[in-house]
Amino acid sequence: MDEMEIVVDRDEWRAGFEQRVLNGYRDAGCSEPLAEALLEQAVRDIDGWTVATDGVGWAAVGVREDNGVIVGRIHDLTARRGREWAERWCAARGARRVEVRLTGGTGEFADYPVLGQLRMRAAAQDPALPEGLTVRPLTEEEYPTWLAGQHAAYIADIVRAGALTTEQARDKSDRDFALNLPQGLLTPGHAFYAMEADGRRIGTGWVHHGFLPGVTFGFSLDVHEEYRGRGYGRAAMAVGEWATRQGGDVAMMFNVFGGNAVAMSLYDNTGFTVLDEYRSIDL
Template sequence: MELREATPEEFAAWEGDWIARLGANTGPVDNRKRAARAPVYTLEAVGEAVGTMALALLPIRGGEGHELILSDVHITPAVRRRGHGRAALEAAVRWGRENGARSLNVGYAGGDEATEALFGGMKLIAQHMDIDLGERRELPAEITVEPLRGEAYDVWHVHSVTEYARITAEAGFGTYEEAYRSSVEQFAELLPQGTDTPGHSLEQLIVDGEQVSSIWVRHGYEPGTSFVFDVESSEKHRGKGYGRAAMWHGENISKAAGDGRLMLNVHGHNTVAINLYVKLGYRVVRRYRGIDLTA
């Protein structure tokens, strides 16, 4: 399998098809801008064009070197089931190593059996999950809810920046030092006004005057969709259902903000959280997998 840069005509044909396929899974987001950032290559087998692949070599945020992002691989329907998908993935790995990438990362829609068969052997880094918001959830009577402000916000911020860096590094995104720098940058970008940043809810659940869990939600992340950036139970109160209560509260405040869907990201190694979200009715929207190209 060989890669060559797509002609303008090939790019235009791929772009329209990809936007339609991606939009069917992500909803009404501006996928045209996303497509414009992805260099596209035509896949050729024995001189015959058999599909397209979108590859982008990008600097690793907060770290050194580059990562190769495989945004899309699409085999022409008439020549499928001939091993071209597997050959295309092998070509992408080879291209990444030749161009100095430290890793190859791919994202794809959940529920697609053919795509899962192609990428399922790669390490699961993270997945997006979502739920349609229904009736208001009633929290246990002993729980009260307060905004994260003052000292409570400061303690939460220090802990969350550090914890996100740890989880990110454990998921395979560089060293802890790289992940920490990236975490600091991302929190600063997302919360420039701290707890008063418009469109964000940062709240804590209290029992007997003590914080038992907290949640951070961005409303209008996509049209009609809120996004959970962080949810956590206090260490001494884990296993008591307060994480579930925090998620229920996140659903309530998202619906009150006018959104009809709540989405979240969970790292692949966090099986406890994944199992909780499945029990709560969340479904996989998109999976992200990766390969270490330095090994």
């Protein structure tokens, strides 16, 4: 069969898809509870996906609205000519761009620009703070200025990745911060740090403990611009590792947006592996 046909009975496809997703996370070093939690995220809204087959492989697709724009999503692809069919399917439903989540390599999506990555590494059993660096909680007085800076950095990251316009990114930033920090500095499970060297604040950190089983999520580990290029980037990652253990977790996870080659190089060099990579292309 050369053409793709829509599948009504999806049990065979779903069983194979879920097994492949689980195996991908296990191969990346995730614990079984973490792999299953990530699978649960990966199959969210799965009943709304459209699945097709060429008799040998599969393609699973869907569309959603993102800030007023229809976006297509290729959720699974093993069929030989599935990409061409999936892009046509999304375009026929008004999609302006198509996204894909990849685990374990780019496959045939190497020409899709990187939208973002989910990275993770295990924390050392008893990590120490870098010599000369101290960490303290962020104060109530520092929080408003810190929050404004986080909003601005997040908006810039989204725009640089090519996902949204500045106005759309600003709206997304407002929604995401309201969702993640409903009680601001006092939001349960979240910790905020100031990193200091020689009596000067050289950066800040924001982490969420217990984000997933055994995982602390690093929302930001930032070195102030005037202190960059002095090795503090690696020090900030060590602070994240220390904070992970302080929160009782065993691994740290975070997102990095596409277009940030400097950050990706730092994460490569500090052992943070790519769990998922998200790529996107305009139609």
